[in-house]
Amino acid sequence: MSSASLFSLAYFSRNEVGNTPEQLHAAIASILASARRNNLHHGITGALLFSDGCFAQVLEGPQDAVEAIFETIQCDLRHSHVTVLRAHPIDARSFGEWSMAFGGIDGVSTNPKITADGMGNADDILAVEEGRSLLAALRSVVHRDDLALRDEKAGR
Numbered sequence: 001m002s003s004a005s006l007f008s009l010a011y012f013s014r015n016e017v018g019n020t021p022e023q024l025h026a027a028i029a030s031i032l033a034s035a036r037r038n039n040l041h042h043g044i045t046g047a048l049l050f051s052d053g054c055f056a057q058v059l060e061g062p063q064d065a066v067e068a069i070f071e072t073i074q075c076d077l078r079h080s081h082v083t084v085l086r087a088h089p090i091d092a093r094s095f096g097e098w099s100m101a102f103g104g105i106d107g108v109s110t111n112p113k114i115t116a117d118g119m120g121n122a123d124d125i126l127a128v129e130e131g132r133s134l135l136a137a138l139r140s141v142v143h144r145d146d147l148a149l150r151d152e153k154a155g156r
């Protein structure tokens with residue numbers, strides 16, 4: 001595959017899988033197992049972050065494959081408020097080592113079933129610019145939503 005045919009799509013979504021640690025661990029393990037199996041088959045690599053009830057993900061690979069996987073995600077009831085952050089051609093993969101890397105916050109990444117894709121440390125996702133940008137965007141969305149909720153509760 002030539003580098004000119006690579007495409008990257010980043011999005012965030014709200015968690016709809018449950019709120020208990022057990023529900024989150026089981027659902028994220030299931031999401032990652034499916035993603036890793038399907039992504040490997042379609043030449044997709046990427047990274048998934050989970051924090052404060054939100055997912056943020058980067059998918060990279062052939063544009064048609066990335067768009068097909070993203071369409072599946074948009075229809076997945078485990079996600080709501082799916083919003084594209086960025087979609088563009090790329091020269092090289094940022095997460096080429098992983099069919100789907102995972103970086104969890106809130107202790108979710110401590111489950112070995114979740115981290116079994118070669119990330120020795122969940123902070124490895126932040127070693128590349130795309131990962132840092134994704135985390136910054138996720139934090140911004142969570143912060144904005146927290147402010148809106150606070151204002152709503154205050155009657156503003």
